[in-house]
Amino acid sequence: MNSDIEKVLVSEKEIDETIQRLGKELTQEYRDKNPLFVCVLRGAAMFMMDLVKSLDFKMEYDFMDVSSYGGENTITTGDVRIIKDLDTPVRDRDVVIVEDIIDTGYTLDRLVELFESRHAKSIKMVSFLDKPARRVKHVDVDYIGVKIPDEFVVGYGMDYDEHYRNLPYVGVLKPEVYTTK
Ligand code: PRP
Numbered sequence: 001m002n003s004d005i006e007k008v009l010v011s012e013k014e015i016d017e018t019i020q021r022l023g024k025e026l027t028q029e030y031r032d033k034n035p036l037f038v039c040v041l042r043g044a045a046m047f048m049m050d051l052v053k054s055l056d057f058k059m060e061y062d063f064m065d066v067s068s069y070g071g072e073n074t075i076t077t078g079d080v081r082i083i084k085d086l087d088t089p090v091r092d093r094d095v096v097i098v099e100d101i102i103d104t105g106y107t108l109d110r111l112v113e114l115f116e117s118r119h120a121k122s123i124k125m126v127s128f129l130d131k132p133a134r135r136v137k138h139v140d141v142d143y144i145g146v147k148i149p150d151e152f153v154v155g156y157g158m159d160y161d162e163h164y165r166n167l168p169y170v171g172v173l174k175p176e177v178y179t180t181k
Contacts, residue, residue: 023054
């Protein structure tokens, strides 16, 4: 699997340093708030599990799974469909949405709208990666790990055709991996 990677974009060391930094920042803000961290499956799962271990306060977490409606039409429509909803009510909760990557911005934009309609007390977002070059919908992400260039990335939760999520770093695939598929 490692031999399919052309270059490493975010190393394990950089991931660890990023998590520690974000953990400190989030601890400053949320230490007395018992926030609800919402992990957006599946890509964000690995980041979420590392992130929560770096938080020094009482908190709860839950998972939801969303998918972009219409596949190829995602960029034009931006519709997001809920595959698995939260089990935890968000009313009057300080909600922190945890993402692996913000790309067009549609997913986070729609999730904020959803939690507003469910009367969350506050809604903030943390994204491990930010790919600003691809943004269509402006979203103010409160906590960002690493800004990356406009390249298709895999690893640390992120996939190509459901594979490579288990790489412990973020990398870019060799072009022949796509062409020989
Ligand atoms: C990815 C990522 C975000 C979303 C970001 O999920 O995990 O949820 O895309 O893109 P956007 O800013 O353009 O909305 P994906 O649909 O690939 O599913 P996965 O997390 O299950 O891999």
